[in-house]
Amino acid sequence: MTSGRDLRDQMNSDAVAEAFGFLLSGKKGYKTVIERRVEPLRCSSCSIVLQDAVKFCPECGTKVVLPVKK
Numbered sequence: 308m309t310s311g312r313d314l315r316d317q318m319n320s321d322a323v324a325e326a327f328g329f330l331l332s333g334k335k336g337y338k339t340v341i342e343r344r345v346e347p348l349r350c351s352s353c354s355i356v357l358q359d360a361v362k363f364c365p366e367c368g369t370k371v372v373l374p375v376k377k
């Protein structure tokens with residue numbers, strides 16, 4: 308079986324994103340924005356970045372209020 312390369316490894320690579328962006332825009336170096344926005348959770352009181360699973364801010368002890376998902 309010589310079916311070529313396994314593309315699964317490349318699905319998330321920047322090179323693919325760039326190639327895709329080139330196809331869409333005709334510009335080299337253009338990168339498509341693929342829902343990759345990961346905003347860090349921050350303490351509402353002291354604004355430090357919190358880990359995902361914490362319930363209270365380790366810095367100031369404020370209860371962590373999770374952002375409401377729409």
Ligand SMILES: [Zn+2]
Nearest residue numbers: 350353364367
């Ligand atoms: Zn805090």
